[in-house]
Amino acid sequence: MRGVIDLLVITSSDNEAKANIIVLEDGQAVEYVPDWQNADLYKHDLLLGVVTRHVPHLGGVFVDIGLDHDGLLHLKNEDPVPSIGSRVIITIKRVAEHFGLADKGPILSSIIVLAGRYAVYRPEQKPLRRSLLAELPPTEAESLFTQDLEQLEKRFVQIVISADSGPAPRRLAAFGDPLLVRLQAFATRLKSIQVEGIDSYIRVEQLLRAETPDLLPLLKLHPQHLEQGLAELHGLPDMARAVSERVVSLPCGGSLTFDRTEAMHVIDVNSGSCRESSPTALADRVNSEAVKEIARQLRFRNLSGMIIIDLIHQKNIEKQEMFAEQLQEAVSHDRGKVTVYGFTALQLLEVIRQAY
Template sequence: MSEDLLINITPQETRVALVIQGAVQELHIERTHSRGLTGNVYLGKVVRVLPGMQSAFIDIGLERAAFLHVADIWEARSGESGNLTPIEKMLFDGQVLTVQVIKDPIGSKGARLSTQISIAGRMLVYLPQDNHIGISQKIENEAEREQLRSRLQSLLPPDEKGGFIVRTVAEEASDADMQADIDYLRKIWSAIGAAARSKPPTSLLYQDLNLAQRVLRDFVNDETNAIFVDSRENYLALSEFSSAYMPKELARLQHYTGERPLFDLYGVEEEILRALGRRVDLKSGGYLIVDQTEAMTTIDVNTGGYVGGRNFADTIFKTNLEAAHAIARQLRLRNLGGIIILDFIDMENAEHRNAVLAELKKALSRDRTKVSVSSFSALGLVEMTRKRTRESLAHVLCEPCPACGGRGQVKTSRTICYEILRELLREAKQFNPREFRILASQEVVDLFLEEESQHLAMLGDFIGKKISLQVETSYHQEQYDVILM
């Protein structure tokens, strides 16, 4: 299927949209002031070792200390027995070590680290502490895998100490292309080593490519038709980068000069707005409800107005099949990760359940991020996980509602009226002012003047004080103050 990559660049942020057959499938946003950290290499300093959790907190110069688990310490796995060496036998407070970010800070959690450094190139991933040659799992033909391994080994000297992982794009690469990638990766590792010897602890030793450069390195494949860049300055910079490291992709790179904004032309702005909503409408008339929480994401499938098909079971089956494709797209579009629970419409027919599950797995096969899908549970739910390496689209673009604190709902004006009445009674028992003044939203004041006027008057008589009302237009419905005059 034909793919287009749209790169919208402004001084404050870079946005990338992957469009397949006219539909936006992925959105990536990188802001200048909060650029992602995954792939960066730091000279970390151990702040605290926690033997009970077999982990440690590492200071890498960020606001929050980063997290290092024993399973992510390369030296812990070097024993012949296969058992992990206890973390307290390898690390101590104040120790300085080279670490790499493998997961960005998410919410209140700090970055996750590893001591096994990996540096990604166009065709290869370099593992300087390993001596293993691995092949991408997406290359399934065993003969082709062995051929690639042999080709790479022939390019390496006998005393090579590092290891490599061959990426999918290396299938069409020449020996010269692979050799250039090897030299480029070794040069980066040499620079990291030199920086580690000369810089103080908590220093940044290596920063991964920016989003636009990573697009050229990681996203482009044989199905990519064109890469449109709407900034001339950045188009020239990307052309120079492409010429140096991936000349074959230079022909796909195009400078977009149209009058309409690039994202408007392809309908990406509208797609972003839809991706921030809970409801996703299906063409058949059914719809999804997507609810994202800190613990997990739930996706509920509903038939809505769809009544097609020969019978009700057929209607449910067709809605679930359509939902399977929509779910796979929404996961990529919104970058949802962690535990995901899918609540398809109940199907009694086992063949229908198997067909829907197969369709879901097929739709997820194009996902660049690692996913794992279970079968239908006894409750008719599908549990799955999707690796979370960066914030979701909603967490990047939005923040909790100041009115409801992220609950997704607000107290009614009547509830607030009754809270204010209780607050007035509490204040009257402690203080003896001349007057109480209520500052509240228009909705709350209107209710006090109309339906709740009798209760307000009764309370005023009971406490023996005047109660006045004042509208504060800047207050949201839950916000109020009781002023002692």
């Protein structure tokens, strides 16, 4: 069963212009977005770009989107090649810095996707239904899907009309805003939207009024002058430090160690100070706690790519499969796509995750 969600927006103590987003699920931090609203562009934003250069050897064109580096728009063989100086409506598919390439521009796509709370509109393609609909009665779900889809279609028409005039490059719609994405994803489970600091509160209120006005009753202001900040009130550690800590402790006395190579993330499970009556009981306890915490850390750190997990080794193959199944169940609440492939010949658990 999915837990209740509290969404926190906490103003940075050293800079009031910065705010961090924290998603709590049943009181535990499961998602963290640092420095909200200070990014130039977000993944899934809809942009009006200007073609600057043809690059056949890369299979596409470079497009000026208003950043220091042009983005790369890949073209299929059957796609017409836009002329230099022409305007194109594109979306951000991947942000280069997420792949350790901060000195490169983003990867762009001409496949437009507009995501609402209940529907995903794709011009000239079949619309998609959001997973939230599965939590609602069928009649209500169908009505909400239809309404949302109609609104998205109207918005897309307005975006296309607006792209015919005005400056370029520019952002046409901020569909990738991290706060908006989370409001849509957790709408049916949201218990509260708590905001620290009046400036952040005004920004959040404006976004709610424009995009999700039905969630306004959940909005609460936590004044900055109070003795306890929002982080302290919820017993949260320093998030910037927690999201990058190499070693994470487990309740039993064991620990997880996170390392990263060029090709993969590696998570080593250690028994540490945990004590049990037998090696089997020790491995069972540590591994059981480890898979639950690993599932949370994958979301919290938003890890992507290949992830290799070295659990406490056991000779019993059935036990190994049990922990693989437990991990699969634990990651079922993850908004990123997670695939648990099972154990390798060296008893390493192989996982692939796509970041959201």
